[in-house]
Amino acid sequence: xxxxxGTKAVLTTLKEAVDNSLDACEDAGILPNISIEINxxxxxxxxxxxxxQVKVIDNGxxxxxxxIIRVYGExxxxxxxxxxxxxxxxxxxxxxxxxxxGQLTSAKGVNVISKTLKMKKAISGTIEVDIKKNQxxxxxxxxxxxxxxxxxxxxxxxxxxxxxxGEGGVLTYLKGTSLVNPHxxxxxxxxxxxxxxxxxxxxxxxxxxxxxxxxPHTLKLGEFLAHAHLFGQSTVATFLKRGFSRxxxxxxxxxxxxxxxxxxxxxxxxxxxxxxxxKVYSAIQKTELLAPNTRSxxxxxxxxxxxxIERLGEIDFFSxxxxxxxxxxxxxxxxxxxxxxxxxNKGDNDDPVTVLRFANRVPLQFDKASCxxxxxxxxxxxxxxxxxxxxxxxxxxxxIIAVSVVSPFIKFKNASKxxxxxxxxxxxxxxxxxxxxxxxxxxxIKKEQRAADLERKLQHIxxxxxxxxxxxxxxTSAPKARLEKANIGLTKLLGRDTDAAESKLxxxxxxxxxxxxxxxxxxxxxx
Amino acid sequence: MATSRKSTSIKIGNNRDIPKLSKALCERMLxxxxxxxxxxxxxxxxxxxxxxxxPKVGFLTPxxxxxxxxxxxxSVQKLSRAIFFLEILLRNLExxxxxxxxxxxxxxxxxCKHNKDLKPLDFADQSxxxxxxxxxxxxxxxxxxxxxxxxxxxxxxxxxxxxIVTEHMADNEKAVVDLGSLGTSPFQPKNKxxxxxxxxxxxxxxxxxxxxxxxxxxxxxxNGFTKRNNCILMGAQGVPSNAVRSWAKTIQDQLKIPIYFxxxxxxxxxxxxxxxxxxxxxxxxxxxxxxxxxEVRFLGVLPxxxxxxxxxxxxxxxxxxxxFRSLKxxxxxxxxxxxxxxxxNKGVTHVLNWLIKNKRRCEQQxxxxxxxxxxxxxxxxxxxxIKRGEFL
Numbered sequence: 001x002x003x004x005x006g007t008k009a010v011l012t013t014l015k016e017a018v019d020n021s022l023d024a025c026e027d028a029g030i031l032p033n034i035s036i037e038i039n040x041x042x043x044x045x046x047x048x049x050x051x052x053q054v055k056v057i058d059n060g061x062x063x064x065x066x067x068i069i070r071v072y073g074e075x076x077x078x079x080x081x082x083x084x085x086x087x088x089x090x091x092x093x094x095x096x097x098x099x100x101x102g103q104l105t106s107a108k109g110v111n112v113i114s115k116t117l118k119m120k121k122a123i124s125g126t127i128e129v130d131i132k133k134n135q136x137x138x139x140x141x142x143x144x145x146x147x148x149x150x151x152x153x154x155x156x157x158x159x160x161x162x163x164x165x166g167e168g169g170v171l172t173y174l175k176g177t178s179l180v181n182p183h184x185x186x187x188x189x190x191x192x193x194x195x196x197x198x199x200x201x202x203x204x205x206x207x208x209x210x211x212x213x214x215x216p217h218t219l220k221l222g223e224f225l226a227h228a229h230l231f232g233q234s235t236v237a238t239f240l241k242r243g244f245s246r247x248x249x250x251x252x253x254x255x256x257x258x259x260x261x262x263x264x265x266x267x268x269x270x271x272x273x274x275x276x277x278x279k280v281y282s283a284i285q286k287t288e289l290l291a292p293n294t295r296s297x298x299x300x301x302x303x304x305x306x307x308x309i310e311r312l313g314e315i316d317f318f319s320x321x322x323x324x325x326x327x328x329x330x331x332x333x334x335x336x337x338x339x340x341x342x343x344x345n346k347g348d349n350d351d352p353v354t355v356l357r358f359a360n361r362v363p364l365q366f367d368k369a370s371c372x373x374x375x376x377x378x379x380x381x382x383x384x385x386x387x388x389x390x391x392x393x394x395x396x397x398x399x400i401i402a403v404s405v406v407s408p409f410i411k412f413k414n415a416s417k418x419x420x421x422x423x424x425x426x427x428x429x430x431x432x433x434x435x436x437x438x439x440x441x442x443x444x445i446k447k448e449q450r451a452a453d454l455e456r457k458l459q460h461i462x463x464x465x466x467x468x469x470x471x472x473x474x475x476t477s478a479p480k481a482r483l484e485k486a487n488i489g490l491t492k493l494l495g496r497d498t499d500a501a502e503s504k505l506x507x508x509x510x511x512x513x514x515x516x517x518x519x520x521x522x523x524x525x526x527x
Numbered sequence: 528m529a530t531s532r533k534s535t536s537i538k539i540g541n542n543r544d545i546p547k548l549s550k551a552l553c554e555r556m557l558x559x560x561x562x563x564x565x566x567x568x569x570x571x572x573x574x575x576x577x578x579x580x581x582p583k584v585g586f587l588t589p590x591x592x593x594x595x596x597x598x599x600x601x602s603v604q605k606l607s608r609a610i611f612f613l614e615i616l617l618r619n620l621e622x623x624x625x626x627x628x629x630x631x632x633x634x635x636x637x638x639c640k641h642n643k644d645l646k647p648l649d650f651a652d653q654s655x656x657x658x659x660x661x662x663x664x665x666x667x668x669x670x671x672x673x674x675x676x677x678x679x680x681x682x683x684x685x686x687x688x689x690x691i692v693t694e695h696m697a698d699n700e701k702a703v704v705d706l707g708s709l710g711t712s713p714f715q716p717k718n719k720x721x722x723x724x725x726x727x728x729x730x731x732x733x734x735x736x737x738x739x740x741x742x743x744x745x746x747x748x749x750n751g752f753t754k755r756n757n758c759i760l761m762g763a764q765g766v767p768s769n770a771v772r773s774w775a776k777t778i779q780d781q782l783k784i785p786i787y788f789x790x791x792x793x794x795x796x797x798x799x800x801x802x803x804x805x806x807x808x809x810x811x812x813x814x815x816x817x818x819x820x821x822e823v824r825f826l827g828v829l830p831x832x833x834x835x836x837x838x839x840x841x842x843x844x845x846x847x848x849x850x851f852r853s854l855k856x857x858x859x860x861x862x863x864x865x866x867x868x869x870x871x872n873k874g875v876t877h878v879l880n881w882l883i884k885n886k887r888r889c890e891q892q893x894x895x896x897x898x899x900x901x902x903x904x905x906x907x908x909x910x911x912x913i914k915r916g917e918f919l
Contacts, residue, residue: 315737413858439586457600460601461603463604463647464607464647464648465607466603466608467645467647467648468603468606468610470644471607471610471611472553472610473557474554475550475553475610475613475614476550476554476557483557485561486557486560487560488561488563489559489563490598493560493564493565493598494599494600494603
């Protein structure tokens with residue numbers, strides 16, 4: 001999972017460490033400062049691999065000494081699965097897997113330094129995973145003085161390949177992360193390159209909405225049974241009411257009408273057979289329930305996106321759309337889209353646009369083709385918004401299209417969580433958001449087209465007017481005075497056309513300015 | 528675009544003086560510009576939606592629709608190029624020089640190269656300069672040949688043992704060609720205006736046969752078709768060029784003999800080749816009077832020939848883009864082409880309907896399978912069909 005190639009190994013290790021830092025900061029209400037160092041330090045132990053060092057330091061709440069072993073040395077230690085929160089990590093597997101990969105390829109565990117506010121000194125050491133027992137070993141444990149009140153530092157050494165640019169590139173990941181986390185202050189240094197610093201753009205702390213129990217229509221039968229077995233001592237009715245959202249006493253009466261055996265509601269859950277639970281599940285599927293609450297979904301917001309999009313490079317215009325939470329496949333979802341055009345590669349009109357995909361604010365960098373986001377982008381008619389687009393493909397040009405999907409229950413196609421499952425409802429919601437962003441984008445493009453049109457018309461008059469008059473003069477043998485008069489007449493005539501073009505351009509400029517002002521007002525309100 | 532103001536339009540008439548008409552057109556444009564008025568050019572719309580078919584006339588003629596081009600900031604480039612090109616063509620007319628479109632493209636490029644003021648006019652490829660030449664012919668409503676622009680010669684190779692062609696040259700010289708004395712060589716009309724007088728060497732010719740395939744025409748002649756039959760045999764070489772169309776009309780008008788067309792049984796042949804030869808085309812509405820032979824009859828292959836002679840035919844493959852397009856065009860023709868809508872041509876319309884319904888096609892060479900050992904069998908069938916009146 002995430003370590004099937006050298007490139008993926010680097011990216012997965014980095015992602016897991018950064019995700020943990022961001023989740024920890026947000027849980028503790030801290031504005032995150034993260035510092036990253038990545039170095040290629042020599043040949044790896046495996047063929048065609050290098051030894052890579054990845055170090056991530058944060059200002060998070062720190063980890064209590066007793067928890068450090070569990071976080072980095074045990075699988076599923078901090079599982080948040082099914083919690084119904086929009087957190088980045090879900091299963092508590094990733095960072096332990098990174099430790100394991102380091103151990104397997106370079107025989108080194110993860111070096112950890114951590115300090116909570118309550119601790120006088122920081123704790124330092126190396127964690128290794130004992131895979132057979134699923135438990136960690138803390139080696140070289142010692143207390144040290146550290147220059148910060150709280151935080152965590154992790155350092156991995158492992159076999160990998162360092163790719164910077166492109167879809168699986170480290171820089172693409174860092175830029176993507178900085179885009180969807182405007183509250184993040186990020187420093188990174190890669191090999192001998194100069195350190196890069198992204199200033200914090202928003203001092204607003206991220207409020208993670210409270211967790212909600214899953215909506216019963218979102219679970220498959222197996223998941224429903226597993227949920228029941230793990231729920232503990234209670235009645236079936238209590239399990240349904242507390243273990244799920246949108247189930248009340250009235251709903252249970254409706255379930256009985258839909259085929260749930262009478263009396264089963266008051267039975268003890270552990271004593272209820274799987275066949276009876278299947279009947280309950282089947283009744284739930286037949287019963288119409290209220291849609292899930294959308295308050296559990298987090299959004300980045302148009303104002304924040306408008307600020308952070310400038311972190312991606314020098315852009316000459318952009319459009320951002322943040323839709324209200326919607327229900328797709330019985331799950332609350334927020335879709336947000338940012339489109340921008342880079343100044344530096346404005347001439348690159350033949351290459352497909354750069355697509356940045358995010359799920360719960362984590363960049364997705366592999367297996368783009370079958371992802372719901374890519375499918376939705378390809379299904380939009382971008383020509384209508386002034387972009388070139390081959391049939392059923394990504395549009396072309398020096399644009400970046402960043403699409404973020406946030407939901408407490410994102411359904412991925414595979415275990416490596418790189419591809420969002422493309423259900424019809426989700427693709428349609430993505431399409432609508434993309435189209436809205438496309439409409440805003442087209443205003444910018446129209447302004448440009450009008451300006452180019454005026455320029456072309458002025459050039460035409462300058463270039464072709466004199467030729468036309470001269471040719472007419474030679475054919476008719478007209479005297480110079482007639483040609484001069486005709487020239488004045490032609491200028492007057494074509495001047496009327498350019499006046500009309502100028503007026504259209506002014507109209508487009510006015511509309512564009514109004515849009516800019518609206519964005520400024522929104523930004524100001526957030527600041 | 529269109530106003531009530533009088534437009535600059537020149538009607539086709541006999542003995543037109545193209546330089547004079549061109550100068551008048553330019554004079555009018557210049558006068559409009561002096562008054563800061565937009566010059567407007569008008570031409571007959573040459574497309575099917577402006578085609579009229581009168582069975583008494585026999586060919587497609589233009590309706591009332593006009594195409595108008597007004598000078599504005601968007602059309603100033605097109606008009607500058609047109610007047611620039613007109614100047615080159617007038618120079619050719621004055622000196623008697625002739626060119627084809629490819630040569631004109633390079634002449635125009637050369638002018639732009641050697642005169643920096645003309646650089647903005649430069650042509651990126653030949654299609655750009657070709658469209659300017661076409662625009663000028665539409666504007667002046669003349670043939671491109673009248674501007675000394677000639678296409679390559681194609682089709683019209685003619686064989687006969689009893690035909691004498693007298694060509695009247697521009698310098699009043701006469702060239703007399705006895706087709707019977709040319710041996711295996713054909714006589715071929717040029718793709719430019721020629722003045723001919725035709726007569727039979729002895730008595731009166733019986734008929735003229737126009738064969739779609741140049742190769743099949745050659746085979747028939749090699750096997751002695753013109754020795755045994757008192758006729759003219761001409762190869763069309765696909766869609767008839769202006770030379771073939773005008774030559775067929777000359778044979779029709781001067782010799783007053785029946786003309787039969789022998790080609791494939793498919794929608795493309797009937798719609799694009801036979802209809803063009805008989806009634807002209809929509810693109811050349813203003814020229815069809817000189818470039819069509821309304822008396823031409825369709826000899827075959829006819830649908831009934833397939834059964835009668837047990838000919839091999841083929842299913843039209845709807846997945847083949849060209850064949851599918853051809854059928855689609857045939858359906859459109861039945862709906863929109865006045866030639867096929869007129870009851871005078873109900874025979875070919877019936878065949879077109881048969882082709883669309885049955886989606887089959889049969890090639891002219893299929894007559895060679897009737898008796899594979901007899902090379903003269905196709906000739907025998909053709910003569911038999913003429914004698915029995917089995918044509919449309």
